[in-house]
Amino acid sequence: MTYQTHISKGYDGWQATSEAVLGETDEGTRILKLRTAKVRGGLSASASVCIRKGANGYATETTVIFQDFFKSGIAPTPCKRVTEKAIQSAHENALEHMGQLIEDATAFYEEQEPIAA
Numbered sequence: 001m002t003y004q005t006h007i008s009k010g011y012d013g014w015q016a017t018s019e020a021v022l023g024e025t026d027e028g029t030r031i032l033k034l035r036t037a038k039v040r041g042g043l044s045a046s047a048s049v050c051i052r053k054g055a056n057g058y059a060t061e062t063t064v065i066f067q068d069f070f071k072s073g074i075a076p077t078p079c080k081r082v083t084e085k086a087i088q089s090a091h092e093n094a095l096e097h098m099g100q101l102i103e104d105a106t107a108f109y110e111e112q113e114p115i116a117a
Contacts, residue, residue: 003034003098005091013038013082016091020102022109028053031061032105034074034098036091038082045074045094047101049109069105 003018015037022030028051036045049069050061075094079086 001099003095005088005095007084007088007091009084014084014087016087018091018095018098020098022049022102022105025051027051027062030109032069032102034091034094034101036075036087036094038079039076042077042079043082043086043090044072044076045091045097046070046072047074047105049105069108071101071104074101 003020005016005018007014007016009015015035017036018034020032020034022032024030030049031052032047032049034045034047036043047070048063050063052059052061054060074097075090077086077090077093079090
């Protein structure tokens with residue numbers, strides 16, 4: 001599957017992000033975000049889930065620490081200099097894990113939600 005990637009440079013340097021929709025909840029849309037950025041010794045990706053809802057033209061994202069899905073250390077890549085090209089390459093490597101991350105996140109929330117009888 002193809003995911004749209006957004007590459008930007010901010011205060012902390014270059015980063016790349018991609019998103020996948022996991023489904024709808026009562027609060028809003030559940031989104032899995034994959035972010036590749038600089039870590040000690042190179043580049044690495046992390047995946048986190050948030051709930052996005054829009055109201056009056058503004059979108060808000062919420063996450064609950066220690067209760068929402070999070071995984072770090074995805075596809076670590078050694079790198080001496082963080083450039084846009086290096087981030088793009090590392091993020092493409094991390095995107096290969098996106099299918100498994102979607103499965104893991106979906107299973108994570110299925111275990112938490114009570115089954116209606």
